[in-house]
Amino acid sequence: MEELTNEYAVDLLAFRLACLDGLAPSWWRPAAHRAERLAALAFPSTASEWRRSLAALDRLMNESFDYSELRSLATRMGASKRQAAGNAQVLVHMLKRAGADPGEADSALATMKVLRDLRRTLRHRANDPNRVFVTEQILHDFASYERHFRAMAAEVVKAFDLVVDYLVPLPGTGGSKATNTRQYSVKIEDPHVTLCARNAKMRTERDFLGNVEVPEDAYYGAHTARAMVNFPISGFAIGKLPELVKSLGFVKKAAALANHRLGDLTNEQAKYICNACDDLIAGRLHDHFPVDVYQGGAGTSTNMNANEVIANRALELWGYPLGSYDRIHPNNDVNLSQSTNDVYPTAVRLSILRCQATLEIALGELAAAFEERASSFGPIMKLGRTQLQDAVPMTLAQEFTAFASTIYEDVARLRGISAIMREINLGGTAIGTGINASREYQRIVVEELSKLTGIAFIAAADLIEACWDTGAFVLYSGMLKRTATKLSKICNDLRLLSSGPRGGLNEINLPSMQPGSSIMPGKVNPVIPEVVNQIAFQVIGHDLTVTMASEAGQLQLNAMEPVITFCVLQSLQLLTSACDVLRNKCVSGITANAKNCTVHLEVSTAVATALTPSIGYERAASIAKEVLHSGRNIRDVIAERDDISEDIKLMVADARAFTEPASRGH
Incomplete structure (x- = not known):
């Protein structure tokens, strides 16, 4: 010692x-x-x-x-x-x-x-x-x-x-547990959980389980503090999903406005609750959402985190101490006419729509970058391949234009499928029966949310079904998987086309981003396409999780919505980042190796396929066989053949004619 x-x-x-x-x-x-x-x-x-x-x-x-x-x-x-x-x-x-x-x-x-x-x-x-x-x-x-x-x-x-x-000296005692037997109500067991429940200045909150001490200046309350202790899982707090927190602010504000219109909130309560919601929407209070994204309770901890933060921020704006719940209560006022089971899925759908807008922009810009590269490649001819084998002639511009087209297609599909996210169960409360909400509330709250967000939300036709049905998330996640799969395929192509630089195809050059090896000098890897591949794998994995979580619903609720939420929002964020990185650090800087493109085409048998309508399959096959056996290019082989017309020989000299459908008179 x-x-x-x-x-x-x-x-x-x-x-x-x-x-x-x-x-x-x-x-x-x-x-x-x-x-x-x-x-x-x-x-x-x-x-x-x-x-x-x-x-x-x-x-x-x-x-x-x-x-x-x-x-x-x-x-x-x-x-x-x-x-x-x-x-x-x-x-x-x-x-x-x-x-x-x-x-x-x-x-x-x-x-x-x-x-x-x-x-x-x-x-x-x-x-x-x-x-x-x-x-x-x-x-x-x-x-x-x-x-x-x-x-x-x-x-x-x-x-x-x-x-x-x-x-740690206990608040107000100056002593430690070594000389004082007082116990804290909340005990942090995991070292990665922020020590906010151990602040020197604390306030005591109460729920039906007992007293809970929280930091004096924390906007959250007892339920959030318990959730922090109960779910020290990933270290990824819901505050790191900014669009979800903002969407909760929109939903809570719409509810406050609806309740005020119905006379269930006073002018002051509605005013300060709405002002607090505006802070959430502006991103000012996200640090006060420490609950882990992985949580039991079907999102109750997330909803209560929002209720507590909004209530305490509203009290502060009103001039009252935090925790003065006789003025504004997290449950009685902020959560009035609501349940986690209609607030949470509505906020999730809104956050998905807001994130999708950003993804659409990123996809559109990526597609435009491929189009710009295609136009710069002009008439460069190259070899088209199927199953990694020589196929038919094409242009490099056609190849890159196809990349753009498939991405634009998914932008259109995303816009179409997003309509399912506008159908919400807000106003259905606990299981869709609308318990604890007035008859007029559902219509008014949906109307207010639509006005606040600029999105035309519609109430689900069957609120009980909508309370447990997560099929929309399965369908939407499947669309994200489709997009991820396409991006990954494109990146596979970019890696193949740039392979080499001496022993591969080397038909295009990717920007050199970093040294590629700790042992092989001069090696540069296609790190940007590789990272996009990995993102695609993660999105595909998220889709499987969403599928299994959706299947796990029971009776009138699906308790697995938190992991569905995290997976879908993470997929949106990952895909957006992937598109931006792929465009900025790879696609925009791609250049063509025109010489290699030409060489690969000329030494291949690709033109033989184009000759089939003119000379027949058997003769075209014999020419292809001779090209392969002799090692000569197809132009030289055809030039020596007496059974091939001069028109066809001239056509072979310029393979560009074979990159589009032939005219009927040809």
């Missing part, structure tokens, strides 16, 4: 938090943020010292660190060396309580020292200015140390919560 003295009391904690993210290039900043939050809780009176300590750790990561600097900071964190040493003992006790052996504390400290030395070594070896670790030797070094690190990871994760329990 001698090494675990006061000089390590501070940096051990910060290092443990930081090391949770391993050696990924982005490991430091998120970990430092968590460390800073926890530090501010543990020692609120010395927050400035902690900022200095974190700055010191940051300098350590950049090889300009003096360890005595942090020793001094650690000592000054406590009122005396004895208190600092006591904090170190608490850290040791924390590991023991987490199930670690008595010697594990020293092992943990040794592991962190090893990781520090490893990072320093990696920094020296990495030549990349962004310190991206790419060499095989670095990977080998990491693998050898990783085994040691992984052995400690489980204990570190378990211990994380105990750090708070033993070191």
Whole structure:
């Protein structure tokens, strides 16, 4: 225990938090943020010292660190060396309580020292200015140390919560759990969950399960806080789906306007709820939507996250403290005449329509880029291929125009299929019977939503069926899969046509984006088409998930809508990004190798097919056979044949005539 003295009391904690993210290039900043939050809780009176300590750790990561600097900071964190040493003992006790052996504390400290030395070594070896670790030797070094690190990871994760329990002063007490038996109502078990439920200043909210403490300045409330603890799944919060949050704002605003028209909300309630919704629509409050996209409850956690944020933001705008739910209540007022089961799918459909508009633009611009390249290639002749075998003559422009045409076709199909997303079940509430909503509400709320969004929504003919039927998402996801499949096929073609540069087709040149190998000098890979291929695979996988989730519905509801939502919105986002990247970083810079195109056509048997109507299949086949056996081109072979007319010989000299249907007189 001698090494675990006061000089390590501070940096051990910060290092443990930081090391949770391993050696990924982005490991430091998120970990430092968590460390800073926890530090501010543990020692609120010395927050400035902690900022200095974190700055010191940051300098350590950049090889300009003096360890005595942090020793001094650690000592000054406590009122005396004895208190600092006591904090170190608490850290040791924390590991023991987490199930670690008595010697594990020293092992943990040794592991962190090893990781520090490893990072320093990696920094020296990495030549990349962004310190991206790419060499095989670095990977080998990491693998050898990783085994040691992984052995400690489980204990570190378990211990994380105990750090708070033993070191964080409880609000209003100045003490820690070591001397105070008060328990927090919300317990964060996963280190990747933001430490917002551990803020030094908290407010207490209540639901029917009991009290829940949330940060004093958080717009969300009890339901969201519980969902954060219950669903620490992907780390991908619903706030990262901006169009979904904005769409929730539109739906909630439409509901508030409808309820106000019906006299169920006061002027003040409606005004401030609508103003809060406007903040959501403007993207100002998305950081207050921390619930994971993967969640049970058919979207209830997402809907309640919106209800709580809107209610508290409305209260703030009205001049009341957050949590003053006697004025505006998340359920009674913001969720008035609504259920998750009609609000959530409506918001999802709206977000899909809003995302589709962006995808249509991206697809249209990509198609236009292919058209522009086609026009630049002009009359370049090349060999058309089927099943990777020589087929018939065509132009390079025709090939690229076909790429544009198939993309334009999907833009039209998307516009047509999007109509199914305008049919909504808003006003049906829980299962489509409209319980807890007035008879006039459904008509008015659909009308208000249409006015707010500029989209002509229509009410589903059978609201009970619409409550559980997710077939529209299956159909729409299938359309996205179709688009992804086409983009992937096009990228396969671009990779084949650019293959080489000496041993492949090499009929086109893709822009050189980055060196292609750590061992083969001069190699450049088709990385942009490759990444689009991978995106297509992901979209296809999302479609399968949507299909299975849709099938999993039961009785009057499909509880799997959150994963359907995430998959469809992610597919839209991925495809949009794929189109933009493919256009900007690949298609717009493609050039033609006209010489290779001509050579491949001339040494092939492609023209023989075009001669069939004039000389018959058998004679054309004999010419093709002679071309293959002799190694000569078809023009030379035909020129020596006495049984071929001069008109046909002249026609063969210019294969351009074979790239379009022949006239009847030909």
